[in-house]
Amino acid sequence: MSVPPSSGRGGRQGRHRSLFTRVGRVFDAVRGRMMAIILLAAMPIALIGAVQAWHSYRNTLEAPGYRTDMAVARIDLELHHESEHVASLLQAVARMRLDSGGLARMLQLVESLTGRHYSQIALADDRGNIAAAVGPDHDATSLTIDEMPRFQGDVKLVAIPDVLTGVPDHFRITVAAMIGDDAGRPARSGYLTAIMPLSWRSAMLQSSDPRLDLMQQNGPIEIWVMDSHARATAPLCADCNWRDHPPARIMQWARFEVTHGVEHDHITLPEGSYSIGRVQGGVYVLTMTRRNASERHAVVMFAISLVTSGVLLLVGLLGASKSADVLVITPLRQLTASVNQWQLGGVYDVRSNWAMPLEVRQLAHAFSKATRRLARHEKRLERAQVRQELLLKEMHHRVKNNLQIVASLLNLQAGRIRQPGAREEFAQARDRVRALATLHRYLYADGELYSLNMQSFVRELCGQIMHAIGESDEGRITLDIRVDDLLMVPDQAVPLALIVTEAVSNTIKYAFPDQLHGTLEVGLRALDGGRACLWIADNGVGMAAGRNLTGAEDGRSGIGMQLIRGFARQLGGTLQMFEENGTRYVLVFPLKQPDQDELAD
DSSP, rough: OOOHHHHHHHHHHHHEEEEHHHHHHHHHHHHHHHHHHHHHHHHHHHEEEEEHHHHHHHHHHHHHHHHHHHHHHHHHHHHHHHHHHHHHHHHHHHHHHHHHHHHHHHHHHHHHHHHOSEEEEEEEEETTTTTEEEEEOOOOOOOOOGGSSSTTTTTEEEEOOTTTOEEEEEEEEEEEEEOOOOOEEEEEEEEEEEEESSSSGGSSOOOOOOGGGTTTOOSSSSEEEEEETOEEEEBBTSSSSOOOSHHHHHHHHHHHHHHHHEEEEEEOOOOOOOOEEEEEGGGGEEEOOOHHHHHHHHHHHHHHHHHHHHHHHHHHHHHHHHHHHHHHHHHHHHHHHHHHHHHTTTOOOOOOOOTTTTTHHHHHHHHHHHHHHHHHHHHHHHHHHHHHHHHHHHHHHHHHHHHHHHHHHHHHHHTTTTOOOHHHHHHHHHHHHHHHHHHHHHHHHSSOOSSSEHHHHHHHHHHHHHHHHHHTOOOOOOEEEEESOEEOOHHHHHHHHHHHHHHHHHHHHSSSSSSOOOOEEEEEEEEEEEEEEEEEOOOOOHHHHHHHHHOOOOOHHHHHHHHHHHHHHHHEEEEEOOOOOSSEEEEEOOOOOOOHHHHOO
């Protein structure tokens, strides 16, 4: 069975409303609101501290990266200085315009001055062929076109890769020179070139050489020279006990950078930072630096401070929550509990103490004064209510007695009248007065001053009418009472009682002539819509036929129907009368409900 799309949206909306309801309940209490206020107050300071701590942490993490970048810049600078130093020596020799022999001797002098650091210092002719060479490498190859300077005074620096690995291991520095004749005049052009090893050796450096800062045994910095495709590497320092190759993932990152032509970049990992950069001669170098002790200490301290701040914040919130519970929430709960107990009829008793805030103490004091004032007022109202109920009962009792006296007088007067019609009128008036007396007796005896139980009242009223007419003992008329357990206000009970009196009296007198037997049904039931239905039905000969058989006069009999219709209008109802297999009165009227406060009283 497929679910319509709206049901999913309704479910999500219901879950959202449920979530908002739970969150609202949290912030509906004093504790939740105080926690929110404390968090809002501490949030700016905590946020500023967190930003500063995070900035310091990021700087600490990036410090190795800065050092690797500086290492690449240092290498480029050192290679630049060294190449410039060699180039200036070669240019100084070239300006002497010596012949081939003199240039060869000067190259030996340059080799001695440079500490025999270079693999070869040579003189080449204008085609690049080596004419004279000094140094360990006498069999160096001739100059290529790319290694020849294009004009006088130009310096050409070219990296020479290793034949096996392809990693640059030497630099060739070449300057243009003029070779003179025996008289010192320029005779032909040529080149002075020097092959400088790219790798450094710490043993060959002087103690004041700045490169010693980078070249340390098992130091925090390691440097590799890479080939043009970043596939092979070689340590820059030959005697520093550095690793031959960086980690494989670093090599993958370096190949990516070289392939995309990146001139300089760095990456920071947990074990350290790596930087790649292009230096003199287009050579790529890769540097690595580890975190020093102070940086590791800073990272640890950041973690400790973060955990400590969280714990302190949590402890502060718990302390604030407990303090709020003791100083604010508990007094408010005591005040609320005492007010609820007072509402249920108990005694309001809240004692002020030092733990209560001033506002709560003032509120408790105001409640105490108000409850005492209300208690005094309630006692006065209770006494007034008791007096009022006594007065009402006394009034109903006096009215009931007076009505009974009037009924007795009417009964005595009827006994002295000889005309049947006049005696019947007195009897009808007597029955009406007795109905009112019965109603007042119910109000007085049961204490229901504001409502009347119609079930027992109608039952007694009908029995009283039959007894007055003299039918209760004979048993020829069966009385069927079908009245619900219904409460009715006296303003409606009075006209309803008079309607029942008139209708029942007429039915008993006219519906069963000549000692006929039958059933008289009286019912009262509540309907929907705040309405009620009263019906009085019999299975006799009918009202019209009964009057004809008994010889009743139309004038006197019409007074009862006029009263019934008048009382029906007073109730605001609709009266219908049916004469099929007897007579049936049906009255539907709006039902006034008794006031709940009066019922509670």
